[in-house]
Amino acid sequence: MTRTSWGATLLTILLSLAIGAAAIMLLGYDPVEAYYQLFRGAFVGKFNIGGVFERFVPLMLTALAFAVSAKVSVFNVGVEGELYLGAMAAAWAGYALTGLHPVVHVPVCFALAMVVAGAWGAIPGALKAYWRVNEVCVTILMNYVAIFFTSYLVGNPFSARTSIPRTPSIEESAKLLRFLKPSRVNIGLFVAIGVLLLVWWVLYHTTWGFRLRHTGQNPDFSEYVGIPPKKVMVWGMILSGAIGGLAGAIEVMGIHGHFLDNFSPGIAFDGMLASLIAKNDIRMVPVLALFLAVLKTGALGMERFTGVPKTLIDTIIAVFILLAAMEALFSWKRRGAASAGEGA
Amino acid sequence: MSSILIEMSGINKEFPGVKAVQDGMFTLEEGEIHSLVGENGAGKSTLMKILYGMYSPESGTITVRGESFPSLTPKRAIGMGIGMVHQEFMLVREMTVLENIILGFEPRRGAMIDRRAALDKIDYYARTYGLSVHPDKKVGEISVGEAQRVEIIKTMYRGAEILVLDEPTAVLTPQESEQLFEILRSMKKDGKSIVFISHKLREVLEISDRVTVMRGGRHIATLDGSSATAPELARLMVGREVFLGGTPVPSEPGEVALSVEGVYVPGEKELSKLRGVSFSVRRGEILGIAGVNGNGQSELAEAIAGLRPVQRGRVVLGGVEVQNMPPRKIREHGLSHIPEDRNLRGLDRQSDVKENLAACSFSEPPLSRGGVVNWGRVREFADDLIRSYDIRPAGVDVPAAGLSGGNAQKVVVAREVSGRAPVLLASQPTRGVDIGSIETIRAELNRAKKEGAAVVLISSDLEEILSLSDRIAVMFEGRITGEVSSSEADELSLGLLMTGGRR
Numbered sequence: 040m041t042r043t044s045w046g047a048t049l050l051t052i053l054l055s056l057a058i059g060a061a062a063i064m065l066l067g068y069d070p071v072e073a074y075y076q077l078f079r080g081a082f083v084g085k086f087n088i089g090g091v092f093e094r095f096v097p098l099m100l101t102a103l104a105f106a107v108s109a110k111v112s113v114f115n116v117g118v119e120g121e122l123y124l125g126a127m128a129a130a131w132a133g134y135a136l137t138g139l140h141p142v143v144h145v146p147v148c149f150a151l152a153m154v155v156a157g158a159w160g161a162i163p164g165a166l167k168a169y170w171r172v173n174e175v176c177v178t179i180l181m182n183y184v185a186i187f188f189t190s191y192l193v194g195n196p197f198s199a200r201t202s203i204p205r206t207p208s209i210e211e212s213a214k215l216l217r218f219l220k221p222s223r224v225n226i227g228l229f230v231a232i233g234v235l236l237l238v239w240w241v242l243y244h245t246t247w248g249f250r251l252r253h254t255g256q257n258p259d260f261s262e263y264v265g266i267p268p269k270k271v272m273v274w275g276m277i278l279s280g281a282i283g284g285l286a287g288a289i290e291v292m293g294i295h296g297h298f299l300d301n302f303s304p305g306i307a308f309d310g311m312l313a314s315l316i317a318k319n320d321i322r323m324v325p326v327l328a329l330f331l332a333v334l335k336t337g338a339l340g341m342e343r344f345t346g347v348p349k350t351l352i353d354t355i356i357a358v359f360i361l362l363a364a365m366e367a368l369f370s371w372k373r374r375g376a377a378s379a380g381e382g383a
Numbered sequence: 384m385s386s387i388l389i390e391m392s393g394i395n396k397e398f399p400g401v402k403a404v405q406d407g408m409f410t411l412e413e414g415e416i417h418s419l420v421g422e423n424g425a426g427k428s429t430l431m432k433i434l435y436g437m438y439s440p441e442s443g444t445i446t447v448r449g450e451s452f453p454s455l456t457p458k459r460a461i462g463m464g465i466g467m468v469h470q471e472f473m474l475v476r477e478m479t480v481l482e483n484i485i486l487g488f489e490p491r492r493g494a495m496i497d498r499r500a501a502l503d504k505i506d507y508y509a510r511t512y513g514l515s516v517h518p519d520k521k522v523g524e525i526s527v528g529e530a531q532r533v534e535i536i537k538t539m540y541r542g543a544e545i546l547v548l549d550e551p552t553a554v555l556t557p558q559e560s561e562q563l564f565e566i567l568r569s570m571k572k573d574g575k576s577i578v579f580i581s582h583k584l585r586e587v588l589e590i591s592d593r594v595t596v597m598r599g600g601r602h603i604a605t606l607d608g609s610s611a612t613a614p615e616l617a618r619l620m621v622g623r624e625v626f627l628g629g630t631p632v633p634s635e636p637g638e639v640a641l642s643v644e645g646v647y648v649p650g651e652k653e654l655s656k657l658r659g660v661s662f663s664v665r666r667g668e669i670l671g672i673a674g675v676n677g678n679g680q681s682e683l684a685e686a687i688a689g690l691r692p693v694q695r696g697r698v699v700l701g702g703v704e705v706q707n708m709p710p711r712k713i714r715e716h717g718l719s720h721i722p723e724d725r726n727l728r729g730l731d732r733q734s735d736v737k738e739n740l741a742a743c744s745f746s747e748p749p750l751s752r753g754g755v756v757n758w759g760r761v762r763e764f765a766d767d768l769i770r771s772y773d774i775r776p777a778g779v780d781v782p783a784a785g786l787s788g789g790n791a792q793k794v795v796v797a798r799e800v801s802g803r804a805p806v807l808l809a810s811q812p813t814r815g816v817d818i819g820s821i822e823t824i825r826a827e828l829n830r831a832k833k834e835g836a837a838v839v840l841i842s843s844d845l846e847e848i849l850s851l852s853d854r855i856a857v858m859f860e861g862r863i864t865g866e867v868s869s870s871e872a873d874e875l876s877l878g879l880l881m882t883g884g885r886r
């Protein structure tokens with residue numbers, strides 16, 4: 040990423056905050072006070088800072104999952120489903136396997152979540168690669184399948200038989216260590232950051248990543264230089280699915296301690312937005328995930344202390360996406376003009 | 384002394400990041416054929432589109448029959464008798480020839496289109512200038528040569544006295560070109576004035592009264608057609624001495640490295656299906672495959688490279704049957720391939736020069752080890768290639784989309800040739816490339832041959848085929864219609880084979 044596009048992103052952030060300020064003023068509140076409370080609500084106190092990171096982890100991982108699939112030119116709306124299946128797999132491994140040492144138990148839960156969600160991601164990948172089935176339709180539908188299937192599981196075979204539909208609590212040995220108590224932030228944060236760095240390294244420093252990137256950018260070119268684009272597309276989707284599954288596992292093992300029916304309020308869709316705003320640039324993904332996490336966490340404080348409705352933050356996020364999309368449109372137009380000249 | 388019809392002077396036109404025309408000038412006298420030559424990107428099309436009113440220049444004046452304008456509109460240009468046949472034809476494929484000709488200028492009788500009047504006029508052009516067309520055929524069904532005649536009739540139908548033809552021969556066979564020249568000569572005799580854009584110097588010298596050379600958007604010189612010479616024009620176009628043409632370097636062919644035996648391949652169109660193509664190439668020779676585009680050359684190249692399924696027949700590469708193997712396997716058996724379309728296949732335009740150069744060798748040491756890319760080595764590798772193939776701008780991180788046509792093609796050639804594969808399949812290797820790069824690329828093909836590679840050169844540029852190939856095969860409608868050695872080949876006999884005639 041060039042310096043100018045970092046600058047452009049920063050500008051977009053500032054501009055959307057400014058438009059948000061105007062909206063706050065129109066509602067009759069003081070924007071300075073509102074933003075001050077938003078800032079406090081995100082950064083002052085362990086609970087608030089922890090809250091930011093709590094939100095950051097699944098946002099960042101789901102954004103990363105989306106970005107990885109975008110690298111193989113799959114528009115993967117199915118991360119939410121991957122998240123659910125990964126969460127369920129981790130929850131099952133967390134309560135059903137007993138007597139394991141944490142050093143074994145935690146990785147086993149992670150691995151199962153990633154395998155299940157990775158396999159789930161492979162389905163739309165293969166459908167698109169080999170049969171040219173539109174991945175957007177497939178992944179939207181598969182989200183319903185995944186969410187209803189987990190609903191069925193918590194209601195029946197995996198139910199804890201409690202008043203709310205959830206699985207039994209996972210073993211202590213499967214729980215992720217928390218810090219910054221009383222917030223629920225946990226070592227899943229470091230796992231997520233580790234995964235981000237690893238994925239970045241794999242994409243940009245391995246031959247596997249080389250194949251993956253070129254397949255996404257120009258499958259005809261890939262095929263011609265001897266990279267099998269169809270296989271690579273499926274592998275990209277498996278990786279994407281595994282990351283989405285890991286996000287679900289961390290939610291279960293670090294935050295809830297069990298799989299709760301319908302536990303995600305569309306986390307992966309927020310992640311998708313973060314990735315889209317980041318133009319699927321892996322280096323920008325954590326920045327935007329953090330930004331969204333700060334806004335969403337701080338919004339609670341803002342509402343509590345100033346009365347500005349926290350849904351206003353969603354408006355700011357929407358404005359932000361709009362601006363980012365316009366910026367993308369703009370740079371795309373420039374690129375189009377440059378390439379039009381060559382054919383002359 | 385003939386009078387001056389058009390005078391353009393001090394023309395400047397800028398596109399984002401490119402000064403397409405700088406201080407451009409051009410004059411056209413009544414009744415002359417005036418050629419406008421220059422490399423790709425010299426600004427020829429832009430200058431003429433300004434004349435035709437499609438672009439307005441930032442500055443300059445256009446004087447038509449003594450009347451000066453800062454800029455024109457197509458409507459006004461047509462009104463003043465200027466007609467232009469564009470590089471890309473602008474016909475509606477689903478409509479008939481007649482409908483295309485009268486589109487927007489329909490002769491009417493009452494509320495009805497007067498078909499008779501239109502047909503009479505078309506008939507008149509056919510008789511006067513040899514512009515024969517089939518008025519009732521759909522444009523999608525006629526040949527390129529005929530489509531071009533339709534374009535010319537269309538401009539005349541709108542009353543053109545001044546005709547601008549933008550690279551009309553790029554899409555024609557030698558015979559069709561000759562036919563076009565006859566038409567142009569008879570139009571000239573009839574008092575029309577013609578601007579002929581080309582970069583094929585031999586044609587230009589054959590037909591022009593005057594020649595104007597452009598380079599880098601500027602007017603370089605205007606010469607008399609009768610006294611200009613090809614080397615002089617080439618030097619003016621490129622800005623330095625160039626050596627293109629010539630005859631094939633003598634060779635001593637070794638064993639057969641690639642043979643294609645009775646290959647059938649489904650095609651994009653009926654005409655381009657391969658129907659039993661056979662040939663073989665030895666190490667140390669160049670086999671040229673000539674033909675008008677769309678007669679199965681693209682399918683042939685893709686079939687050999689594993690990018691298109693082979694229905695029947697065998698492709699034997701280094702003794703191994705490779706038909707229908709994945710492209711990677713075929714490359715491993717010794718094929719390198721310069722594809723015909725560098726933007727579609729040849730390059731990943733979203734990536735940079737180093738990754739494009741390394742795309743065939745990144746998975747092996749020293750560029751990577753154990754699956755980990757050594758970027759330091761990749762940069763060195765790319766830097767070496769950039770230097771030895773004179774790729775400009777010389778930066779490993781330059782985005783591929785920012786390269787000019789010639790330099791983009793050099794990236795492709797460098798990647799494919801530097802691997803020293805035993806078989807090199809080069810498909811239209813110099814299409815849309817400037818003369819300087821053509822020189823480099825042709826020299827590379829000759830070097831590969833000298834070092835013992837078997838080279839298959841697929842090209843629709845006969846001059847290229849004739850100046851490089853040891854043997855020449857001609858493709859027509861999915862078959863090889865003849866094979867000749869370079870010593871007995873000439874444009875005439877090849878042109879005949881290219882259009883389906885037998886020798």
Ligand SMILES: Nc1ncnc2c1ncn2[C@@H]1O[C@H](COP(=O)(O)OP(=O)(O)O)[C@@H](O)[C@H]1O
Binds near residue numbers: 383398423426
């Ligand atoms: N519509 C356009 N937009 C941007 N750049 C253009 C456009 N048309 C031409 N150019 C640029 O202007 C220059 C001259 O182009 P052109 O007149 O087509 O050259 P020629 O016809 O001599 O090959 C080239 O660098 C080309 O890329």
Ligand SMILES: [Mg+2]
Binds near residue numbers: 424429550
């Ligand atoms: Mg042109």
